[in-house]
Amino acid sequence: MKVLLVGGGGREHAIATSIAKSDKVDKLYCAPGNAGIAKVAECVPIGTMDFDALTKFALDNQIDLTVCSMDDPLCAGIVDAFEAKGLRIFGTPANAAIIEGSKAFSKDLMRKYDIPTAKYETFDDPLKALEYLETAKMPIVVKASGLALGKGVLICETLEDARDAVRELMMDKKFGDAGDSVVIEEFMTGREVSVLAFADGRHYKLMSSSQDHKRAGDGDTGLNTGGMGTFSPSPFYTDEVDAYCREHIYQKTMDAMAAEGRPFRGVLYFGLMLTDDGPKVLEYNTRFGDPETQVVLPRMKTDLVEVMEACIDGKLDEIDLQFEDNAAVCVVIASGGYPGSYEKGKEISGLEKFDGADGYYCFHAGTSFSPDGKVVTSGGRVLGVTAVGPTLKKARENAYTAAEWVTFDGAYMRHDIGKAIDAANVE
DSSP states (O other): OEEEEEEOSHHHHHHHHHHHTOTTOSEEEEEEOOTTGGGTSEEOOOOTTOHHHHHHHHHHTTOSEEEEOOHHHHHHTHHHHHHHTTOOEESOOHHHHHHHHOHHHHHHHHHHTTOOBOOEEEESOHHHHHHHHTTSOSSEEEEESSOOTTOOEEEESSHHHHHHHHIIIIISOTTGGGGSSEEEEEOOOSEEEEEEEEEESSOEEEOOOBEEOOEEETTTEEEEOSOSEEEESOTTOOHHHHHHHIIIIIHHHHHHHHHTTOOOEEEEEEEEEEETTEEEEEEEESSOOTTTHHHHGGGBOSOHHHHHHHHHHTOGGGOOOOBOSSEEEEEEEEETTTTSOOOOOOBOBOGGGGTTOTTEEEEESSEEEOTTSOEEEOSSEEEEEEEEESSHHHHHHHHHHHHTTOBOTTEEOOSOTTHHHHHTTOO
């Protein structure tokens, strides 16, 4: 079969790598792709929001399956656009993608259906939001309700910080329309865990747990980023936590969306906080997480294309989803200055060392080709170096060894990805 993958980041490189391994796939295209994806797919220069061009390409090239796991296209209706033309696509329809597209919607959904989450209030008027802060307990979290590149969540230690956050999001419009409304919620403490699930509208199947590192610097210092590294599985996601979440969060979320006339299909991302009062939902996403995908998919034994087709056909309950009994760690190598301003076009060396290196992956997140054919940087997060191992500690050791294989001018990475592994006292 012919498959078209929409996107061009590290997540898409990980997805492309898994799709390319499927016996079902004869030809893989990616729009627009990147320099790494070009090794496993034919890249085509079509933007991810150009639905007319994407559907035309799919029709002209007799694409059997299109895959999209990007928030903007999903929330804007790429699945609906493809299905309107009779094309098969794996992803979430727009009416269900609102679970990520509007934090106000998702918080109200959790309140209505008694799904555990932080206490909150939603505001469309910045003056009312500022007034509410005067009596709120600090620290507090201020979130842009809309899509903000994963950076619209501000943790505020003081009242002045919270006031600044409201002004930044609602008045200064740092993230545009995403800040038209904000969610202000209580600050929760505990371990964060990410759990991804495949969904077909009625059924869900959990992938292996993972844990992300959002801050730019060691020791969780610096600005929030799209993710500086991750590991899987999370040692804090115990059987007891899993049982609680299955009863109180996962199925209840699927049932709630169905009850609202928005059956969820695709990948549902549960961002969890393991509090003293039990697991609570931090956020939902309507897609594979990035960089969580880069440690989850390399451990997946089941054919990814087979699972995606089952989701489309409503037959996910017939799939035996299996993962290797091992671990994986991803270390992101970023451009100097990220998540602020940074330079592009830096030549990357050492990529060839991953060729044939079993259990080692270098997922390209922000790369392109220079006019003379060299691989150069084109984004803030440039590479996701992932390694597997029999244990979390060994996978981490392997990942940091491999991270030294590649270099470019101004490169930086965190040196404490997986620090929670030591706190959990596991191998």
